Amino acid sequence: MAAQRFLGKTIIITGGAGGIGAAIAAEVANQGGRVGILDTNQGAIDAVVKKLTSQGAQVDARVVDVRDGLAVTTAIDALAQSLGGINILIAAAGGSLGTPRDMADITDADLDLVIDVNVKGTYYCARAVIPHMKKNHGGSIITFSSIGGRSASPVTGIPYAAAKAAITGLTRRLAKEVGEFGIRVNAIAPGLFLTDRLAGMFDELSETDRTEVLSAIPLGRMPELRECVDPVLFLASDEASYITGTVLDVNGGRLMPN
Numbered sequence: 001m002a003a004q005r006f007l008g009k010t011i012i013i014t015g016g017a018g019g020i021g022a023a024i025a026a027e028v029a030n031q032g033g034r035v036g037i038l039d040t041n042q043g044a045i046d047a048v049v050k051k052l053t054s055q056g057a058q059v060d061a062r063v064v065d066v067r068d069g070l071a072v073t074t075a076i077d078a079l080a081q082s083l084g085g086i087n088i089l090i091a092a093a094g095g096s097l098g099t100p101r102d103m104a105d106i107t108d109a110d111l112d113l114v115i116d117v118n119v120k121g122t123y124y125c126a127r128a129v130i131p132h133m134k135k136n137h138g139g140s141i142i143t144f145s146s147i148g149g150r151s152a153s154p155v156t157g158i159p160y161a162a163a164k165a166a167i168t169g170l171t172r173r174l175a176k177e178v179g180e181f182g183i184r185v186n187a188i189a190p191g192l193f194l195t196d197r198l199a200g201m202f203d204e205l206s207e208t209d210r211t212e213v214l215s216a217i218p219l220g221r222m223p224e225l226r227e228c229v230d231p232v233l234f235l236a237s238d239e240a241s242y243i244t245g246t247v248l249d250v251n252g253g254r255l256m257p258n
């Protein structure tokens, strides 16, 4: 049996019905945690809740758009009520959300969508969990930056770069503000992880392009999803009890910032 690191803890995962979020939810449940999910995709939520419940996990979920600050607070308060407080927030809802990469193709609505979901959504979710964490005299918040916010990515565009860079500023400033309450705030900055959504995209690349992508990664291979889940759960867990305000790059060495 896996170590029960999250026994007695409630972990809220936004985007918890998506690729990385659902993988985190499964591992949290595997390690004894109670799982609360916020996501916009009702069908995907139903599938995750059904799977985890059938494995004996305590799970609750709400269909919420993280861009709606009031709805986020209402849903998080309800999850705290049904699951017994909140210890950890993993704010994974985000991405480039199907928007184009190049400025010539990006509409103002695309720009708003990417900034609002990634940046404002993370802010609203953090704001909503903090009162619950204060009641517990501590907590841990994990935000999602990206290699695309830490460097000029060939894959994603300016809105995504701006949003994911903003997440690192949000993370550090929030860590400073809530440290006195025993609340830690850290960002994860993944490289390319082939979730179901992205696996097809990689497969469709030419052999030359695939080789080029791999040759930029010192470890010389694409990661398994577990290799993003484990660092997130390390930062979330008490094993990281003296770590706050950091950005953890998880990219096989493709980017090595100072």
Ligand SMILES: NC(=O)c1ccc[n+]([C@@H]2O[C@H](COP(=O)([O-])OP(=O)(O)OC[C@H]3O[C@@H](n4cnc5c(N)ncnc54)[C@H](O)[C@@H]3O)[C@@H](O)[C@H]2O)c1
Residues within 6 Å of the ligand: 014, 015, 016, 017, 018, 019, 020, 021, 038, 039, 040, 041, 044, 064, 065, 066, 067, 091, 092, 093, 094, 095, 096, 117, 121, 144, 145, 146, 147, 189, 190, 191, 192, 193, 194, 195, 197, 198
């Ligand atoms: N997959 C990667 O390679 C990669 C790399 C770097 C960073 N990231 C980041 O990791 C996070 C998760 O990525 P993923 O690959 O699992 O994406 P995904 O698209 O598979 O999952 C994202 C989930 O967020 C939900 N979502 C989207 N908009 C929402 C909204 N407005 N409100 C609530 N939920 C919403 C979606 O329904 C989906 O379930 C994102 O923040 C992404 O930017 C991913």
